[in-house]
Amino acid sequence: MAEAKSKKIIICADDFGMNSSIDAAVLHLARLGRLNATSCLVEGRAFAADAAALKSSGLQMGLHLNFTESLGQPGWYRPVSQLIVRAWLRRLDTSLLRGQIVRQLDRFEQILGQGPDFVDGHQHVHQFPQIRETLLAELERRYAQRRPWLRSTRMRLGSGMPVALQAKAKVIELLGARCFARLAGGYGFSLNDGFLGAYDFQGGEDAYRDLLLRWLGHARAGDVLMCHPALHPESNDGLGVQRVAEYRVLASDQAGAWMVERNLTLV
Numbered sequence: 001m002a003e004a005k006s007k008k009i010i011i012c013a014d015d016f017g018m019n020s021s022i023d024a025a026v027l028h029l030a031r032l033g034r035l036n037a038t039s040c041l042v043e044g045r046a047f048a049a050d051a052a053a054l055k056s057s058g059l060q061m062g063l064h065l066n067f068t069e070s071l072g073q074p075g076w077y078r079p080v081s082q083l084i085v086r087a088w089l090r091r092l093d094t095s096l097l098r099g100q101i102v103r104q105l106d107r108f109e110q111i112l113g114q115g116p117d118f119v120d121g122h123q124h125v126h127q128f129p130q131i132r133e134t135l136l137a138e139l140e141r142r143y144a145q146r147r148p149w150l151r152s153t154r155m156r157l158g159s160g161m162p163v164a165l166q167a168k169a170k171v172i173e174l175l176g177a178r179c180f181a182r183l184a185g186g187y188g189f190s191l192n193d194g195f196l197g198a199y200d201f202q203g204g205e206d207a208y209r210d211l212l213l214r215w216l217g218h219a220r221a222g223d224v225l226m227c228h229p230a231l232h233p234e235s236n237d238g239l240g241v242q243r244v245a246e247y248r249v250l251a252s253d254q255a256g257a258w259m260v261e262r263n264l265t266l267v
Contacts, residue, residue: 007221008267010192012037012151014064014122014228016054017047018071019237023054025229025247030057034250034259035227036266039064039120039151042107043073051111062118062148063108065135067100067125075100080123084175087128097134105142115143120151127153127176132183140187149190151224153177156194158218165211169198193222201228205245212249216258 013026016038023046029035037060040047054061070077076096078086086092108116119139125131139148154177155169173195181191196215199208215225229247233240249255259265 006263006265007219008265009219009221010037010060010224010267011035012039012060012062012120012224012226014039014120014226015041015044016064017041017044017050019044019230019234020046020050021230021232021234021240022046022228022243023050025231025243026059027053027057028231029229029247029250030059032251032256033266034255036060037062037118037224039118040108040112040116041066041069041071041122042104042111043071043075045072047107048111055112060117061112061114062120062151063104063116064120064122065101065104065126065131066122067097067131068123075103080125083125083128087130090130092130094130094134097131098138101135101138105138115146116148118149118151124153124172124175126151127180129176129179132176132180136183136187136189139189147187147189149192150180150184151195152181152191152193153195153198154181154193155198156196156215156218156220156223158214160214161211165199168200169195172198192224194220195224195226197224197226201239201242203245204242205249208242208245209249209254212255213258216262216264219262219264 013035015022016026017040026038039062041064068080120126126135153172155173199211227246228243230243233244
């Protein structure tokens with residue numbers, strides 16, 4: 001019997017730089033071979049302190065474009081629900097958008113000494129109307145000779161997922177995946193094929209273990225699976241407890257075995 005062909009995917013931990021607990025989890029999972037990418041909140045309080053360790057980790061390093069969480073830094077931030085409404089009504093100030101995009105890219109380059117390997121968005125804001133056009137123009141201006149790849153939120157369909165979680169993933173996709181891919185392709189940017197990892201951040205280790213098993217089973221070559229691990233919960237992080245659950249599942253020998261069984265390798 002012919003050996004099954006390996007499927008190369010990306011497992012990306014979001015929110016690097018938000019706090020040291022997240023960063024420590026990301027770096028440990030990288031050493032275990034469970035991740036091959038992380039997207040950075042460059043305004044996070046731990047980003048600069050942990051940048052050297054990140055650069056030596058071997059991970060792909062991306063910008064996690066942020067318009068929804070101030071993290072104690074100056075800038076223009078709004079709750080995601082408000083941002084969605086204003087973006088779809090085309091009532092965002094594009095000069096403000098560009099200024100914030102430029103600041104975050106500048107900081108990424110200053111701290112890490114390079115442009116991002118990829119770009120995505122905190123709460124998927126990178127695909128919203130007005131933001132996407134402004135972002136793509138700035139990325140093209142800076143990186144036309146070495147374009148980062150971009151995150152598509154086009155849901156990877158698979159059987160057995162809870163209906164509510166399929167609905168959430170579909171809503172994320174409907175918030176701009178198709179138009180973002182069309183615009184990005186027009187510039188020549190590449191995107192991942194499918195997107196996995198969206199859920200309600202509830203249920204502890206048992207729920208996440210079941211979901212991860214299903215996502216890995218559904219994954220196809222060229223897909224991105226996002227995750228949000230942390231070593232311990234932070235008091236000001238509403239996802240803190242579930243982040244720890246994700247970390248423990250991803251760090252387990254079982255998770256590594258699942259990847260081998262499904263012929264998944266990290267790009």
